[in-house]
Amino acid sequence: MYEYRNRIMRFLLIVFILSTTYAIFADCRMLVIMGKDDNTLSGSLRLKLDAALDELGNQSIYNPDGWGLLYYDLDGYLVDQVWRSDEQASESSDYTYACDYLENASNAHLVMGHVRNATTGDTDIDDPHPFIFNQNDIDFTFAHNGTVDKDDVRDLIEDADDVLPEEWLETHPPDTHGNGDWHEQEVWDDHVIDSEIYFLWLMLNIHLENFNILEGMRAALSQMDPLSTGENRNFVFSDGVDIYAYRNSSDNDHDLEYKWNEGDAYWIVMSDLNDLATPGDPQNIPDDGLLYLSPTGKSVMFHGFSYPNMHHCRTLHEGCNWESFPVFPTDTNDGPTILDDLTSYGITEVEARSFTADYTNNQWSPSAFDINDTQLFKISMTNDTPDITDYYYCFYTEGLLRDSTLPNVSDIEAYETYWIGYNLLPSQRIDEAFGEYWDDVRFVRAENWNYSPQVRGFDPEPPIWSPVGKYLEFGKGYEVSFNCDITDFTWNYRHYFPFDPRRQKEAELFTFNDDSDYFSIDVLDNNFREEILEIGVIQDGQCIGATRVISLPVQILTYPDQEGGELTFEVYTGERSSKIVTSYDYFNLENGNIENGVINPNNFDYAIVRFNELCDNETPVGSLINLxxxxxxxxxxxxxxxxxxxxxxxxxxxxxxxxxxxxxxxxxxxxxxxxxxxxxxxxxxxxxxxxxxxxxxxxxxxxxxxxxxxxxxxx
CATH class of the missing domain: 2.60.40.4070 (Immunoglobulin-like)
Known part of the structure; x- marks a missing residue:
């Protein structure tokens, strides 16, 4: 009797382990991977894409009810080739074919995939994930991991129909996969998939917010009831340009993980990264957290996203940070209170258009100053703060998201300089962000680039005159001047995103200290036989600014001593040897001529130069230390x-x-x-x-x- 009871207990234990394992991997798995900048997934990132698709296929063992794959090209357009199947991905030859196709597609920039474990709807249909919704010539895509109460969501949609000219589900009827009219209760119960209703609810609110994705998602999620047992609202979403990943789970079995290595040329979000993760990875999006990822390299994390008061997490680096506060406290505008956490990480100064506050010996001078949600503030740090992946210790502000329809600045006077915060998500290029005011822009200065338009017939244009590669980012701030008076200025929400190839990266061989102001220098191409890898600007024997070169022309931000000597240049070439620039021409801003000579930052607003001669450098300022x-x-x-x-x-x-x-x-x-x-x-x-x-x-x-x-x- 005792032996029989032991066998029963062992059998029940095995059943429990198997059922627990199944629960961990069930309820679908999803993937989205995107190249940063203009990197395609079939080039240098092909092995990353291959590993990600293999891992997604492996997870279909516990999610056998079909699979779906789609991709966007570099222009943000959804490619017509979309793959769906009712087969288990790991056993599907079509899945293998689709993966091979994607890995060889020359223009694949963003790939979204899904393997299904059906919790609602039919099990013998092609996986409808990722879902597609076309509006305003944009293809929005969505994949869901979990279960939502589709009856509750339907009620929300029908309650919102009062503000629409037509009922939303009538103009966007859910798919019944050939099983009749969705209005019929039995068809609704058995054949309509909860994930599609969830997606339609999100898109309804995005539509009502004039296709502002961030505000539409917040509106939709904030109206949903608190999670009930067994309900999980995790999703990945894209408009072909950016990734939005949201996690809200009622259990510990529905992760949404992302890989976060600084310098990587891609973003990846997946339900379970498993073998794709490295030590320290992956990071899990916190409950009720939204992660935004841009091809520009910008990442934004929100906690408590569905609540009115949410957290905006950010990372500040050593040096000067040009910041703004689009998520702002409701109970205070006191600067020392808002910035208190930064005192542990070496804050030294906050500069605004109207004041400068210093932090020394554990106290502020002046002791009180105000911060707001519309302006740029330049924050100087002696250390980096924890990354947003470390959401228990990173710097954050808690409060309300600034209304994007409100003016950012009023009563603008021509030729004055304004310090303006940027409060829109997503990232966008400056010509899109200024909208109708673009032709009136006199200059825009950012933490890492400078723009001042002129038409001089250069081909290619110097970076200073071109909007190419210059993006405005959520939570950053900018110095702006206009050529005319403007009553109310509001940022324009983008409907187009140009992918611009990067021309430069952060310097590796030169080090320098930045400051709250700079002097920018554009270096033109002069078709040197030797490839230039890195350029440093030298003043009085010290590097005052540098950049790594992908292609010329490039812009270098320098931080000179206004009382110091003339500026010279040092470069590292493809042979990894140091060279001195012995002669260069510069563009004379006064007469429009290219002249030989030297530049002095006291005499110009910016400089445009072209190198003439290089010679070996016996005593380089830069160094190949490669730490x-x-x-x-x-x-x-x-x-x-x-x-x-x-x-x-x-x-x-x-x-x-x-x-x-x-x-x-x-x-x-x-x-x-x-x-x-x-x-x-x-x-x-x-x-x-x-x-x-x-x-x-x-x-x-x-x-x-x-x-x-x-x-x-x-x-």
Missing amino acids: TNYPNPFNPITTISFNLTAEEARNANLTIYNLKGQKVKMLPISSLNQSSQSVIWDGTDSEGSSVPSGVYFYKLKTTEREITKRMILMK
Whole structure:
């Protein structure tokens, strides 16, 4: 009897484990992957796409009721080729064919996929996910992971019909997959899929908000009842340009994960990343969290998204940040209160159009100043703040989202400079953002680019005169001047997004300190035989600005001493050798001529130059130190690598700091010979004690320069 009872218990345990495993992987799985900038998924990202599609196919073992795949091209258009099947993806030759097709499609920029485990509707139909909704010549797509109460959502839709000229479900009838009229109760109960009704509810609200996706989603989700047991509202959504990923789950079995490596050329969001994840990855979108991902590289995270008061999370970097506050507290505009969390991460100054406030010795001067939700504020930091992936510790503001229909500035006077915050999502190029006022723009200055239009017949145009590659981003701020008076200025919501190829990236071989103001220099192409990889601008022996070059022309923001000497240039070429620019021409802004000479930032608003001659550089300011660590994130050991000469190593030190700027440990490197260019940090402090998980910085300092990089310890 005892032995029989044991067998029964073992059998029930096995059934429980199997049913639990099935529950974890059931209720569908979804994927969206997108190249940043103009990167296609079939080029250098082909292996990433291949791995993602393989992983989605593997997850169909527990989601066997069909699959769907679609993709958008670089122009944001949905390609006619959409694949759907009622077969299990891992057993489907059509799925294999579709994956091969996507991996070889020359223009695939965004791919969305879904494997289905039917909880409502028929099980023997082609997977209707991702759903497609066309409006205003835009194809919106949507995939859902979970179950919603379609009767409750239908009631919401019908309650909103009073504000529409026609009933929404009559003009956008749900698909019954050949099983009759959706109005019939039995057809509605058995054949209409809850996910489609959920999608139609979102699109109704986006329509009512004049196709402002962010505000439409908030309106839709805020009107839905709190989650009931078994209900899950996770989705991925796209308009062909951006990714919106929302998670709200009533259990722990419905994750929505994203891969977040700085410098990656792609974004990926997936229900379960599994083997695609690396140590420290993946990150899970928090409940009631919305993640926005732009091809420009911009990411935005909101918590408590369906509530009136939500959190806007952001990351500030070491140096000067041009910020605005589109999510703003309802109970205070006191600057020291709003910025209090930043005092732990080395805030030193806040500059506005009308004041400057300094933070030293744990106090503000002046002690009180106001912040608002319309203006630009330049915030200077000595350290990076935690990434938005670390949503327990990152900097955030809690409050209401600014109404995008309200004027950002009123009573604008011609030729005056205004500090304006940008409060729209998504990102958009400046010519779209200014809308009807575009032709009246005198200049726009951003944290990382400068625009001042002229028509001079250059081909290609210098970056300073062109809107190409210049995007406005949610939560950032800009200096703007107009050529005419404007009564009320409001940002224009975009309906078109041009993909502009990147011409430059952050410098690797030069280091410099930024400031709240800059002098911009455009470097034109002069068809040098040697490829230019990186350009540094030098003043009095110090680098004051630099960029990595993808293609010319490029723009360099420099931070010169107004009392210092003339500016010179140092470049690194394709041979990884340092060169000095011995001669260059500049564009004379006064007479419109190209002249030989030198530039002085005191004499110009900006500069346009063309290099003439290069020669070898015996004493470069830049350096091929190439400071990196691997793995990153790590637990608990990482190897920090660099490239120093024996002379440099004798006078160098490598120091670990925590987020508060406190020294954790100094790692000896002066005894290393040239064949040993790395040291190991084991995650301990100077006393040999293990340090907690978190963000750390490692600083390599020589007699000539210092470089600081960030790493993440995750236990």
